[in-house]
Amino acid sequence: MPDRIEHKRSKANVLAEEGTLNPAPEKVSDPKFQEGGFFDPRDIVQVKYEMLRRVSADKMSVTEASDEYGVSRPTFYQARADFDEAGLSGLVPRKRGPRGPHKLQGDVLAFLKEQVVPGEPIRARELTDRIRTKFGLDVHPRTIERALGVKKTA
Template identity: 50%
Template sequence: MAKAKRQDPKREALAQDGALNPHPEAVRDALFAGNPFFDPNDLLQVRYEMVRRHKVDGLSISDVAENFGVSRPTFYKSRNALEIAGLSGLLPRQRGPKGGHKISAEVLAFIVELKAGRPEVTAQQCLDAIETRFGFKPHRRSLERALAGKKKRLNPAI
């Protein structure tokens, strides 16, 4: 029986933290080829060294991008993120919306209170009440999703 292949614990930790470089083979910079300290699997280290090679060592952006296996726009994005947010700016972030942005907790509490007092109120009446009270009218489906999520949080059996 063949032995199970043991995973590299550092790679596992990087993957768990979202900092595993998806293309370590594309990193061809001399630092990463000849020094065990530099790990092409560590996305944060790769991005930092990429920016540092340009700023400190004076390599051109085109050469740096090629050596680190990224596009020039990716280099610019990394450089700007490092300047604005420091090292944490180089970590990957979830793309797209992070949650509902119109149906806030305040709006949701208002609707729950409204429905508690008048259970027969329709979705359209709720939307009209939101527009009157808060000055905007969310989509009907957004309201339905927010209320469904609220029910699940209140009653885990649902």
């Protein structure tokens, strides 16, 4: 069995990989987060949770909490809604943007699937013209390839 060299990842690297690295830890002014140790201003989930806790349990105002934790008031309200809906996991940042295909749904996607002949190459550029003619939609060829699950070559 070959020797494996274990590389210890820094907490900042792990937070970045998980998408939970606070982009502005220097804006967190709560003294608990300045002392080091348990409270880490780089951990956005921990920062948001403590901000929500301070308003809920310690009766801090939303404005004070937003200022102390370096976020806007709309961000506070969004964090509270996310927490109310999904608990702690709701505070984990999500990828932004559409979830799944948004141009190619329903009739357009069904039409596309009808056009595909098994064993023949998919000609996405030709399909864009057909979609434009039939549905009046301008669709990029790569959008068609993604919708049909075709891997990009090159």
